[in-house]
Amino acid sequence: MISIAFFNNKGGVGKTSLVYHCAWMFAELGQRVLAVDLDPQSNLSIMALDEERLEALWPDGGHPETMSGAVGPLFEGTGDIQPAHIELLTPSLGLLVGDLALSRIEDDLSTEWPRCLEGNPRAFRVTTAFWRVVQRAAEDHGADLVLIDVGPNLGAINRAALVASSHVVVPVAPDLFSLQGLRNLGPVLRRWRETWSRALPSAVRALGPMPQGEMKPVGYVLMQHAERLGRPTKAYAKWQGKLSAGYYQSVLDQVTGDVVADPNQIQMIKHYRSLMPMAMERRKPMFQLTSADGAIGAHQANVQQCRVDFERLCREIAKRVGYGI
Ligand SMILES: Nc1ncnc2c1ncn2[C@@H]1O[C@H](COP(=O)(O)OP(=O)(O)OP(=O)(O)O)[C@@H](O)[C@H]1O
Numbered sequence: 001m002i003s004i005a006f007f008n009n010k011g012g013v014g015k016t017s018l019v020y021h022c023a024w025m026f027a028e029l030g031q032r033v034l035a036v037d038l039d040p041q042s043n044l045s046i047m048a049l050d051e052e053r054l055e056a057l058w059p060d061g062g063h064p065e066t067m068s069g070a071v072g073p074l075f076e077g078t079g080d081i082q083p084a085h086i087e088l089l090t091p092s093l094g095l096l097v098g099d100l101a102l103s104r105i106e107d108d109l110s111t112e113w114p115r116c117l118e119g120n121p122r123a124f125r126v127t128t129a130f131w132r133v134v135q136r137a138a139e140d141h142g143a144d145l146v147l148i149d150v151g152p153n154l155g156a157i158n159r160a161a162l163v164a165s166s167h168v169v170v171p172v173a174p175d176l177f178s179l180q181g182l183r184n185l186g187p188v189l190r191r192w193r194e195t196w197s198r199a200l201p202s203a204v205r206a207l208g209p210m211p212q213g214e215m216k217p218v219g220y221v222l223m224q225h226a227e228r229l230g231r232p233t234k235a236y237a238k239w240q241g242k243l244s245a246g247y248y249q250s251v252l253d254q255v256t257g258d259v260v261a262d263p264n265q266i267q268m269i270k271h272y273r274s275l276m277p278m279a280m281e282r283r284k285p286m287f288q289l290t291s292a293d294g295a296i297g298a299h300q301a302n303v304q305q306c307r308v309d310f311e312r313l314c315r316e317i318a319k320r321v322g323y324g325i
């Protein structure tokens with residue numbers, strides 16, 4: 001199973017929007033896709049579902065149909081993970097619904113992580129809870145492609161989400177904060193990978209099949225900045241070079257490489273301005289907006305451009321992770 005986390009500890013760089021749009025695009029390209037919302041802020045679920053449905057999924061009391069509900073019994077000490085409810089956005093596109101209550105398990109995940117190195121079975125169960133839920137749901141849905149959205153931090157929920165990921169795509173914005181994000185993220189990813197690979201043999205001996213925790217870097221997606229729309233492209237060139245060097249050094253642990261035609265840059269994604277709020281209101285991806293949705297005049301050209309951009313992005317990601325479409 002190919003599972004791709006869209007990850008950067010810098011907030012607001014477009015992780016959730018990318019997961020949402022790529023999930024829809026892969027589905028349009030004929031794939032069976034599972035989108036997984038592991039950010040307690042649940043923006044992916046909010047983007048995908050209307051308020052009425054969210055109220056039904058997040059009632060007062062327990063939330064059996066969310067990711068929190070699926071892992072709840074394990075963390076509450078009343079059992080193990082439960083099969084997750086798959087919310088179908090289309091027959092081929094499923095969503096594992098996020099939940100603010102996920103933040104309650106952060107401490108437990110944090111405590112159990114070092115105990116994986118001691119060979120502790122509960123530590124393995126807890127650390128791999130997301131992976132096991134996702135694995136089962138992907139099988140049930142017949143999905144071979146899983147896209148995971150996480151929050152903007154280097155905490156224990158994200159570590160468990162990354163352990164469940166075979167690949168990582170890093171969305172970045174052309175600014176100093178994103179560059180610093182990359183510098184934090186690279187070494188942390190390597191540490192997580194290294195720790196899990198040391199724990200893995202005893203985890204497999206204790207519990208059977210386990211995630212490999214590969215977290216292979218696929219590359220970065222450069223997001224255009226809203227506030228930079230009117231600025232000269234020189235600012236972009238500057239940040240592009242710095243981000244490229246930062247990615248080589250921090251994420252790939254290489255001295256540096258070609259920063260002009262950087263092969264690690266998967267693509268640049270335009271800021272589509274008012275198309276995004278329109279798409280969010282209609283609960284559909286920007287590239288599906290029609291004139292009936294209000295995408296008239298110049299918007300239509302942007303809708304078409306957006307479709308071209310996302311199709312190219314998804315095909316390139318698929319190629320890089322060795323997934324034939
Ligand atoms: N290509 C785009 N065109 C227009 N607006 C965009 C685009 N990508 C993202 N946005 C907007 O930018 C904001 C941040 O995007 P998003 O929520 O996807 O980022 P994020 O990295 O998931 O944030 P967080 O770190 O808070 O989870 C949102 O308001 C979103 O609607």
Ligand SMILES: [Mg+2]
Binds near residue numbers: 149
């Ligand atoms: Mg987000």
